[in-house]
Amino acid sequence: MKVCIIYHSETGNTRHVAQHLASACDGKLIDITDTAHYNRLTRFLVECKMAQREEKTPIEPASIDVSDYDQLVFGSPVWAFKPTPAIHAAIDAVKGCEGKKATAFCTHGGRPGRTPEIFQKWIEALGMKCVGNASIHQKDIENEKRTKELVSILIKNSVHQ
Numbered sequence: 001m002k003v004c005i006i007y008h009s010e011t012g013n014t015r016h017v018a019q020h021l022a023s024a025c026d027g028k029l030i031d032i033t034d035t036a037h038y039n040r041l042t043r044f045l046v047e048c049k050m051a052q053r054e055e056k057t058p059i060e061p062a063s064i065d066v067s068d069y070d071q072l073v074f075g076s077p078v079w080a081f082k083p084t085p086a087i088h089a090a091i092d093a094v095k096g097c098e099g100k101k102a103t104a105f106c107t108h109g110g111r112p113g114r115t116p117e118i119f120q121k122w123i124e125a126l127g128m129k130c131v132g133n134a135s136i137h138q139k140d141i142e143n144e145k146r147t148k149e150l151v152s153i154l155i156k157n158s159v160h161q
């Protein structure tokens with residue numbers, strides 16, 4: 001099974017989890033860059049509000065062809081209890097995803113809020129089947145037990161469905 005892991009990470013937590021997942025399933029990693037011209041402070045101030053309103057931001061790569069993959073995994077930090085504008089844009093940028101299985105995870109500092117259900121809504125709106133969803137607290141990203149659980153929710157789960 002070929003897995004493609006598409007993630008956005010500003011400070012490295014989500015990237016760390018994505019890299020762990022990729023090594024567990026020999027998956028392809030696609031790192032989404034937010035190309036809006038903000039500095040770090042203004043990005044957080046402006047895009048936190050955009051996250052709340054479920055808006056999108058310009059990204060690189062602007063288009064993501066996933067037709068070679070069997071399963072997709074999307075990862076994002078939680079901003080204002082929701083996924084980021086960059087991962088929202090990335091989900092909309094995937095081509096060849098219709099009918100494929102997809103899972104999603106977020107990293108957060110305490111309260112993921114509505115992030116899992118919003119991920120599911122965006123994934124299903126593009127015709128993918130959402131077969132797993134997980135949240136991981138930033139303090140647990142080095143926790144071996146928790147990362148094994150994540151692999152089974154996000155990767156193995158889909159193999160058996």
Ligand SMILES: Cc1cc2nc3c(=O)[nH]c(=O)nc-3n(C[C@H](O)[C@H](O)[C@H](O)COP(=O)(O)O)c2cc1C
Binds near residue numbers: 015079107109113
């Ligand atoms: C602008 C901003 C908003 C955030 N909002 C939340 C939040 O609503 N709930 C939460 O649990 N953590 C929140 N956090 C913490 C991040 O989700 C957490 O640190 C995450 O692991 C960062 O991922 P990254 O290192 O991949 O960018 C926020 C962080 C930032 C910078």
